[in-house]
Amino acid sequence: MAGVGGGNDFQWCFSQVKGAIDEDVAEADIISTVEFNYSGELLATGDKGGRVVIFQREQEVSLPSSSKNRPHSRGEYNVYSTFQSHEPEFDYLKSLEIEEKINKIRWLPQQNAAHSLLSTNDKTIKLWKISERDKRAEGYNLKDEDGRLRDPFRITSLRVPVLMPMDLMVEASPRRIFANAHTYHINSISVNSDHETYLSADDLRINLWHLEITDRSFNIVDIKPANMEELTEVITAAECHPHQCNVFVYSSSKGTIRLCDMRAAALCDRQSKFFEEPEDPSSRSFFSEIISSISDVKFSHSGRYMMTRDYLSVKVWDLNMENRPVETYQVHEYLRSKLCSLYENDCIFDKFECCWNGSDSAIMTGSYNNFFRMFDRNTRRDITLEASRENSKPRAVLKPRKVSTGGKRKKDEISVDSLDFNKKILHTAWHPKENVIAVAATNNLYIFQDKIN
Amino acid sequence: MFPKGTKRKFSDSGDEPPAGSDDVNQPSSAAVRMLSSYSLQRQSLLDMSLIKLQLCHMLVEPNLCRSVLIANTVRQIQEEMTQDGTWQIMTQALSAANAAAQCSADRLVATEVLCRQTEAAQGEPAPKPFPAVGSEGCSAEEVVVVEEEDEGVEGGVIMSTVSPQAPTAYLPSTFGIDPCWEEETGEEEDEDEDSEECASGSEEGDNDRLVEDSRTAEQVFGTFEIKNPAPSPDPALEELFSDVDASYYDLDTVLTGMQSAPKMGPYDLLESLSSHGPSPLSSSTSCRSDLNELDHIMEIIVGS
Numbered sequence: 001m002a003g004v005g006g007g008n009d010f011q012w013c014f015s016q017v018k019g020a021i022d023e024d025v026a027e028a029d030i031i032s033t034v035e036f037n038y039s040g041e042l043l044a045t046g047d048k049g050g051r052v053v054i055f056q057r058e059q060e061v062s063l064p065s066s067s068k069n070r071p072h073s074r075g076e077y078n079v080y081s082t083f084q085s086h087e088p089e090f091d092y093l094k095s096l097e098i099e100e101k102i103n104k105i106r107w108l109p110q111q112n113a114a115h116s117l118l119s120t121n122d123k124t125i126k127l128w129k130i131s132e133r134d135k136r137a138e139g140y141n142l143k144d145e146d147g148r149l150r151d152p153f154r155i156t157s158l159r160v161p162v163l164m165p166m167d168l169m170v171e172a173s174p175r176r177i178f179a180n181a182h183t184y185h186i187n188s189i190s191v192n193s194d195h196e197t198y199l200s201a202d203d204l205r206i207n208l209w210h211l212e213i214t215d216r217s218f219n220i221v222d223i224k225p226a227n228m229e230e231l232t233e234v235i236t237a238a239e240c241h242p243h244q245c246n247v248f249v250y251s252s253s254k255g256t257i258r259l260c261d262m263r264a265a266a267l268c269d270r271q272s273k274f275f276e277e278p279e280d281p282s283s284r285s286f287f288s289e290i291i292s293s294i295s296d297v298k299f300s301h302s303g304r305y306m307m308t309r310d311y312l313s314v315k316v317w318d319l320n321m322e323n324r325p326v327e328t329y330q331v332h333e334y335l336r337s338k339l340c341s342l343y344e345n346d347c348i349f350d351k352f353e354c355c356w357n358g359s360d361s362a363i364m365t366g367s368y369n370n371f372f373r374m375f376d377r378n379t380r381r382d383i384t385l386e387a388s389r390e391n392s393k394p395r396a397v398l399k400p401r402k403v404s405t406g407g408k409r410k411k412d413e414i415s416v417d418s419l420d421f422n423k424k425i426l427h428t429a430w431h432p433k434e435n436v437i438a439v440a441a442t443n444n445l446y447i448f449q450d451k452i453n
Numbered sequence: 454m455f456p457k458g459t460k461r462k463f464s465d466s467g468d469e470p471p472a473g474s475d476d477v478n479q480p481s482s483a484a485v486r487m488l489s490s491y492s493l494q495r496q497s498l499l500d501m502s503l504i505k506l507q508l509c510h511m512l513v514e515p516n517l518c519r520s521v522l523i524a525n526t527v528r529q530i531q532e533e534m535t536q537d538g539t540w541q542i543m544t545q546a547l548s549a550a551n552a553a554a555q556c557s558a559d560r561l562v563a564t565e566v567l568c569r570q571t572e573a574a575q576g577e578p579a580p581k582p583f584p585a586v587g588s589e590g591c592s593a594e595e596v597v598v599v600e601e602e603d604e605g606v607e608g609g610v611i612m613s614t615v616s617p618q619a620p621t622a623y624l625p626s627t628f629g630i631d632p633c634w635e636e637e638t639g640e641e642e643d644e645d646e647d648s649e650e651c652a653s654g655s656e657e658g659d660n661d662r663l664v665e666d667s668r669t670a671e672q673v674f675g676t677f678e679i680k681n682p683a684p685s686p687d688p689a690l691e692e693l694f695s696d697v698d699a700s701y702y703d704l705d706t707v708l709t710g711m712q713s714a715p716k717m718g719p720y721d722l723l724e725s726l727s728s729h730g731p732s733p734l735s736s737s738t739s740c741r742s743d744l745n746e747l748d749h750i751m752e753i754i755v756g757s
Contacts, residue, residue: 234517253518289525349516349518
């Protein structure tokens with residue numbers, strides 16, 4: 001079951017939804033990032049209020065009668081830990097308030113019983129350790145019954161405390177704070193495959209950190225022009241290669257991706273590879289540049305491909321071919337004729353993310369009206385699904401949605417003008433091994449999974 | 454979507470007759486309308502972009518990616534307008550109107566600011582980051598003169614006296630050619646009323662006005678005045694638009710009042726537009742003194 005692509009090969013079912021139901025959405029509750037950990041057991045979300053909520057999957061229930069280890073039901077995700085990662089800050093030097101919104105969460109590979117993740121807002125990255133405590137030491141004879149410390153001379157016997165079980169307590173503690181390294185807003189963090197370093201990228205610079213060292217970082221990319229008047233391009237996303245710890249990529253607002261090798265130079269201003277698709281002159285408009293701006297870049301798990309998301313499409317690139325992508329998928333081409341209105345209401349600047357499934361056979365990205373799209377790379381089929389409370393009966397199969405583009409609107413189709421542009425799905429995540437997906441719709445987190453017979 | 458009452462004369466004469474029509478000598482009206490509609494669309498996009506940049510820069514810390522994308526769009530439109538001659542014709546007429554001003558300032562100022570300034574003294578006190586005032590001797594003099602004349606003088610008179618700073622020039626949408634130009638100068642009294650509105654209006658009000666009467670909207674928004682006494686403004690213009698002053702991104706520059714070189718671009722427009730709010734300089738100055746006190750208090754508390 002695991003590894004089968006998405007698309008129309010099987011059906012997606014509703015599993016769970018987390019978050020408040022009321023119509024009035026508190027700004028602080030808007031989810032700003034979603035990320036599974038390496039095993040898929042934990043699912044972390046960050047919101048605009050600076051909080052991180054981690055869900056843990058409960059153990060699957062297996063029927064004893066099944067010969068293969070087929071689960072009766074997939075484990076549900078329940079709240080495991082909630083903590084305030086970032087607080088609003090005030091930069092006194094510049095008289096600015098720094099937003100506490102969590103821009104990105106990235107898990108670190110698990111090295112012991114505790115889990116670790118990096119979370120970042122616009123300026124500061126924090127390493128959080130989430131550990132469990134289910135035992136308590138009891139039996140001390142150092143205190144009186146009323147709690148006062150006993151006089152040492154009165155203690156005549158040595159009593160070794162005993163560990164007693166207690167209710168599970170999950171504690172999150174900030175272990176490292178990586179601050180003051182970014183002048184501009186951080187848009188990406190990415191843990192390196194060496195598990196020792198990670199990179200953080202803002203609009204104009206990328207820094208390399210060591211996870212143990214907080215007072216120093218190395219600047220590896222700097223595209224700030226000497227004269228800010230000449231600024232025409234910014235960094236929009238960056239990621240480390242999943243296997244080669246010397247390679248990383250970063251995307252720009254002009255629709256280009258640069259792959260850099262850290263062995264080449266200390267400052268990787270000169271890229272090793274430059275990925276750009278030549279513009280189609282027939283579709284040129286004043287909005288061409290804006291819609292070509294890349295909002296997300298993700299390497300495939302294999303490390304052979306990378307995927308980029310721009311406003312209207314998702315492109316898969318072969319790292320060995322720089323002059324054009326190998327695959328292009330249209331997410332919502334029907335918006336091309338509406339670009340002027342979308343520019344007016346600022347939706348054209350929305351930054352959608354994209355993600356691969358565990359086997360790299362399918363990709364997923366979000367759209368408007370709480371729609372999200374999945375593309376199967378092998379069969380070239382695609383599907384549009386909706387994250388809404390209406391389809392939220394347990395194990396209800398999601399019905400494919402369609403947006404009507406022509407004049408005639410078929411039944412069950414929705415016309416472009418009826419789309420709700422306030423309901424945007426910017427953040428999605430795919431379980432690293434199974435067909436379980438997490439979709440963030442404003443302040444709600446939907447979890448869908450494939451249908452189990 | 455398009456402003457009403459747009460003077461099409463200009464764009465019609467500026468554009469070449471479309472090819473492929475039945476009568477080569479007389480462009481079909483449909484084609485002409487299409488070209489005009491394209492110009493209108495372009496103009497409207499330019500106006501919208503400038504407003505966005507303005508609003509963007511009113512935030513203390515603008516979203517850099519968004520600002521860069523909008524600025525690139527503005528630059529693209531301006532380049533295209535320069536290429537098809539739209540821009541040149543406009544600036545020629547503008548410079549003709551400003552010939553009397555004899556001002557050496559090379560500035561691009563939003564009409565909105567000028568509207569407000571006609572109410573108050575034309576001369577802005579130094580703290581305001583209005584570029585023309587800072588280090589430009591000429592405009593300062595002009596400013597002084599205006600202030601003197603301002604007292605007890607009607608708005609209309611001020612407008613004609615302080616021509617370089619008067620909102621007498623407009624972007625191609627309203628621009629038209631000379632007859633239109635004269636028509637507009639005759640409407641200065643109206644502009645004064647508009648200017649009062651400008652001063653009291655907020656950003657939201659600005660956006661609302663965009664859909665109002667075209668003339669008012671165009672007077673208030675999306676218009677540039679190019680104060681350029683040079684006889685051939687074209688190279689200067691190109692230089693103006695090729696250099697984008699993105700120093701606004703540099704907060705240090707913002708706080709220190711941006712008294713840098715007189716280069717103009719979309720961002721200088723924003724500097725001047727921001728002057729109607731609490732000017733960054735003055736607010737930061739008071740802010741700084743407060744913060745100094747705060748730091749001092751913190752030190753005492755911390756006991757460092």
